[in-house]
Structure formats: C-alpha cells, structure tokens
Amino acid sequence: MEMVNGTAVQEFILLGFGVEKPKRFLLLIFLSIIYVITLVENITIITLVSLDAHLAQIPMYILLSNFSWLEICYVTTTVPRLLFDLAVPHGIISFQACFLQFYILFSLGTTEFFFLSAMALDRYLAICHPLRYPQIMSPNSCYSLVAICWVLGFLGYVVPVILTSQLSFCGPNIIDHFLCDPGPILSLACPPLGNVPLICQIVIHGLFLGNVLFVVLSYGIVIFTLMKSSNQGSRQKAFSTISMHLLVVTLFYGTVGAMYLIPGGESQSAISKAVTLFYAAITPFLNPLIYSLRNNQVKEALMKLLRRRLRWLTTEVTG
Structure with missing residues (x-):
C-alpha cells in the first residue's frame, strides 16, 4: 500500500456521479425513495411467508423469503453510502472500508447467482419430477440449500479480495x-500486478458462467417438459x-454480464456507473414486484394479513 512519496495509502476518494448540485439533489431523493420502497417490499415478503403457515412450508416461498433478505443486505451494502455521498459530497472512504465493501458486495452478488440457480433447480424438480419433489425439496432440504448458497457466495471472493488488497x-x-x-x-495499483487481474477475471467468469449455464439448462428442460404436457391449465x-x-x-445476469464480461464493459465511466446503479439498486426494487405481481398465493397472503390487522385495529378501537 505504498505511494510514490513513501507514505501508505490510508483512504480512497470516490468521485461518484460528478453531477451538479440540483441533479445530485434529485438523484438523492429518487434513490432514497427507491431504497425505502425496496426495504418495505422485501420485508413484506419475508413477513408474509413467515406468518402464513402454508407458504412457510413451500420450498419456492422459503427460497423467495431468503432471497428477499439477500436483497435487503445487497442494496444496503451500497445505497446508504451512496446517499451519504450525494448529501455530503466528500467521497472519502478508508482503505479497509473500501475492500470490505468490495468483498461484501461481490459476495452477496455471487450468493444471488447461487440463489437464482437454487430457484431454477426448485422449478425443475417441481415440474419435471413432481412425484419425487416433496421428498427431495422438503423444508429441511430447502434450508440446507439456502445455507449452501450463502456459504458458497461468501467463499467465492475471498482469494481475489485478499490478493488485490496486498497490491x-x-x-x-x-x-x-x-x-x-x-x-x-x-x-490504481502499481505494477507489477502479477496474476491478480487474471485471477479476478477467472473467478468472475467462472461463477457467472457456471450459474448461467445451470439456469439456462434447468429452464430449458422445464420449458421442453411443459411443451409436451397435455394439461393446458397446469x-x-x-x-x-x-x-x-x-x-x-x-x-x-444481463446487467452483470454487460458490466464484467463484455470486452470494454468497464471502460466507459458514465455507462459503467449507470449499469452498476441498475443492478445494485434498481433490480432489488423490481424483483419483489416481479415475483408478487402475478402470484396469487402472495396476494392472498397479503390480503389475509391486511384483514387480520384490520380486525385487530377495529377491536382495539371498539374495545
């Protein structure tokens, strides 16, 4: 961590978006609203699954509630710091805090890779092996699968982060x-960088492509199976x-792939920031809406919870 003048690097300066104050204020308001709504959406899904005895035993909703918790952690890793820098634009972050953010953000992103693969596996087993599905994807098995996703996600970037921090x-x-x-x-690192950039690329490409191939294969088999089904309703x-x-x-996968796998994907600063903002803040906001918008079981659980709360409030007022 030595600089040219011999003093150790103690901090980095994040330039942020580099926009003028009026635009920075609008961006602050917009991202604040997105962040609060994202928290509310994902907490609502966790609450619904936890309080509904039926949903709490269905593997798809066990995965969905844990995925919502992952989204809360994921968006909280970057957005609060971004909001602070927009409100008080100094951008200074310590060396240790910078690498901690790097590790946590990419570990959570990798955990999301594995969660999406686990959800693809769940749909594959439910549709292609319906008779064996209850035994294979029991609640206990599902929680074990969740734990594996978290462990693999946080192991994936240990080596790249340690090697990069030693430059x-x-x-x-x-x-x-x-x-x-x-x-x-x-x-910003001084040469020689050795094999560190190559190792980082191998890890990113390996984790990304491995999970993408698994998801594509799983859903490909699912779609093929459904096309052969004679039951129109199911x-x-x-x-x-x-x-x-x-x-x-x-x-x-589209935004992450565009950012890290396409040649030159990180070369244009403005585009890089916009793409990163999308997968770091916007997708956690959209995902609960996408999963819940056409899901009748989630809607029914929400209406049941609202009716229960309304009855409780009515009892409190009349009592």
Whole structure:
C-alpha cells in the first residue's frame, strides 16, 4: 500500500456521479425513495411467508423469503453510502472500508447467482419430477440449500479480495466510481500486478458462467417438459411462474454480464456507473414486484394479513 512519496495509502476518494448540485439533489431523493420502497417490499415478503403457515412450508416461498433478505443486505451494502455521498459530497472512504465493501458486495452478488440457480433447480424438480419433489425439496432440504448458497457466495471472493488488497497502490487514490469496484481499484495499483487481474477475471467468469449455464439448462428442460404436457391449465400456470423467474434472471445476469464480461464493459465511466446503479439498486426494487405481481398465493397472503390487522385495529378501537 505504498505511494510514490513513501507514505501508505490510508483512504480512497470516490468521485461518484460528478453531477451538479440540483441533479445530485434529485438523484438523492429518487434513490432514497427507491431504497425505502425496496426495504418495505422485501420485508413484506419475508413477513408474509413467515406468518402464513402454508407458504412457510413451500420450498419456492422459503427460497423467495431468503432471497428477499439477500436483497435487503445487497442494496444496503451500497445505497446508504451512496446517499451519504450525494448529501455530503466528500467521497472519502478508508482503505479497509473500501475492500470490505468490495468483498461484501461481490459476495452477496455471487450468493444471488447461487440463489437464482437454487430457484431454477426448485422449478425443475417441481415440474419435471413432481412425484419425487416433496421428498427431495422438503423444508429441511430447502434450508440446507439456502445455507449452501450463502456459504458458497461468501467463499467465492475471498482469494481475489485478499490478493488485490496486498497490491501496492502508488497513486492517485481517486476511484472514478460511486463504490469500490475491482476494475477501478486495480487501475490504481502499481505494477507489477502479477496474476491478480487474471485471477479476478477467472473467478468472475467462472461463477457467472457456471450459474448461467445451470439456469439456462434447468429452464430449458422445464420449458421442453411443459411443451409436451397435455394439461393446458397446469401448463399455463407453470409458464406464468417461470416467466417471472426468467425476467428476474434476465435483469440481473444481463446487467452483470454487460458490466464484467463484455470486452470494454468497464471502460466507459458514465455507462459503467449507470449499469452498476441498475443492478445494485434498481433490480432489488423490481424483483419483489416481479415475483408478487402475478402470484396469487402472495396476494392472498397479503390480503389475509391486511384483514387480520384490520380486525385487530377495529377491536382495539371498539374495545
């Protein structure tokens, strides 16, 4: 961590979006609203699944509630810091805090990769192996699968983060981004970088492509199975469910892939920030809406909870 003048790098400076004060204020208001709504949406899903005895035993909703908790953690890793920098634009972040954000953000993103694969596996087993599905995807098995997703997600980036943090940083210490992203961080490191950039690319590509291939294969088999089904009603219901899953998968994998896998994907600063903002803040806002908008069981559980609360309030007032 030595600079040219021999002093150790103690902090980085995040440039953020570099917009004027009026635009920065509008962005602050917009992202604040998005963040609050995102928290409310995901907390609502967790509450509905936890309080509804029926949903709490269905593997798809066990995964969905844990996915909602993951989204809360994911959006909270970056958005509060971004809101602070928009309100008080100084952008200074310590060396340790920067790498901690880097590790947590990418670990949560990798955990989301595995969660999307787990949800694809759940739909594959439910549709392609319906008779064995209750035994294979029991609630206990589902919770074990959730734990595996979290463990694998947080193990994936240990080595890249440690290796990157051991590089020498000789200045400048300005990161042209609103968060600690590996690309801008590596661009500040002094040569020789050794195999660190290659290792980072191998990890990103391996985790991303491995999960994408698994998801594509799973949903490909599911769609093929549904096309052969003679039951029009069940086929339409299944297609409605997996279409929501595929939309979430496309939004997340599409933006992450455009950012880190397309050659030159990180070279244009403005585009890079916009894409990062989309998958770091907007997709966690959209995902609960996508999963719940056409899900009758979630709607019924919400109406049941609202009626219960209304009865409680009526009893309190009349009592």
